[in-house]
């Protein structure tokens with residue numbers, strides 16, 4: 001979607017995450033100068049397959065795998081410094097040089113060990129199904145004005161004093177939550193001292209870097225994590241993540257105005273999955289779900305947790321088109337449906353006996369909706385080798401046409417396998 005008219009493109013998940021954004025970003029990053037992550041933390045779990053190597057990137061933008069690309073961790077991200085440096089070292093060890101190609105916003109908040117303790121303790125009482133990586137508590141601290149930012153490492157003396165208060169606060173919270181765990185002040189002080197000399201040289205006002213790149217009409221890719229239905233405002237609250245995953249979050253979290261963005265690509269699977277708790281209206285009966293899970297390898301990249309599986313939900317994607325202002329769709333994992341004789345598509349909902357075309361706000365109402373399904377013919381042939389639309393079986397094209405018509409945004413990419421080259425550009 002990078003063409004003469006689009007130079008600043010957001011890529012977002014348009015379902016519940018795990019849509020295959022990593023692969024799309026990897027494909028698009030080939031044409032990008034700058035790849036920016038703008039929200040979330042070390043829970044992204046993007047998987048990119050290059051040749052025989054598989055890379056799972058939790059914190060670092062997957063654009064790093066392209067040697068020409070500069071990567072940015074924007075102010076909207078919460079940075080887990082230990083995961084970040086572990087990934088950076090692993091990339092360097094595998095010959096992917098990162099020096100001079102990665103910058104971290106000095107306004108990004110740090111995820112510290114006490115956030116992880118708090119995450120585990122609150123998950124026990126709330127059961128949201130978090131990844132336990134401290135992301136929720138780090139965002140809570142940010143909005144509660146109790147955070148520690150990357151730039152704070154520049155004044156370690158002040159930050160040490162801050163840390164005393166923060167660790168004390170965290171320990172009181174842990175007690176309140178009934179946890180026996182306690183955060184150690186010494187451990188945190190030592191961590192910050194170890195981090196500062198490594199993190200500060202690559203920290204910057206990254207909003208300015210992105211702004212300059214946009215002004216120079218360089219190609220900027222803003223890489224979202226999770227999906228629209230996990231957005232803290234627009235998702236299935238409270239079963240959501242702690243940040244704005246939708247395209248508006250890209251502007252805030254990358255530090256550029258919304259007018260800088262000129263395209264938004266929504267990534268959707270050809271079916272639907274969800275990790276953790278909360279409603280999933282088109283969830284398939286367990287035998288069909290197990291088939292989708294097995295064929296699609298639907299197990300969390302970070303946690304290994306089996307994902308819940310169901311059929312394409314057009315109500316969800318229509319909603320994602322609206323709240324993100326999607327200018328195009330990328331449909332991934334079409335190949336996973338290759339063996340099904342019939343493929344149901346959820347077209348709309350029934351709620352308490354009335355038809356319902358929009359997503360209800362309350363999780364309780366969304367749990368009660370009954371999806372209306374339309375059953376389309378499967379194609380029972382491999383799509384893995386298709387590189388042009390015309391290579392796809394007719395029934396697969398009919399299926400995609402139907403998804404496009406029901407969703408209300410044009411399909412720009414179709415992914416038919418894990419590899420970089422298994423993509424159709426429409």
Ligand code: GDP
Pocket residue numbers: 013017018019020021022023044045046047048049226296297301332333334335336415416417418
């Ligand atoms: P992300 O978080 O949205 O990047 O999604 P993940 O990387 O967690 O999950 C996507 C998984 O699907 C990865 O294992 C990818 O290699 C894989 N994948 C991506 N696109 C396709 C596709 O078109 N077909 C198949 N079979 N797998 C795909």
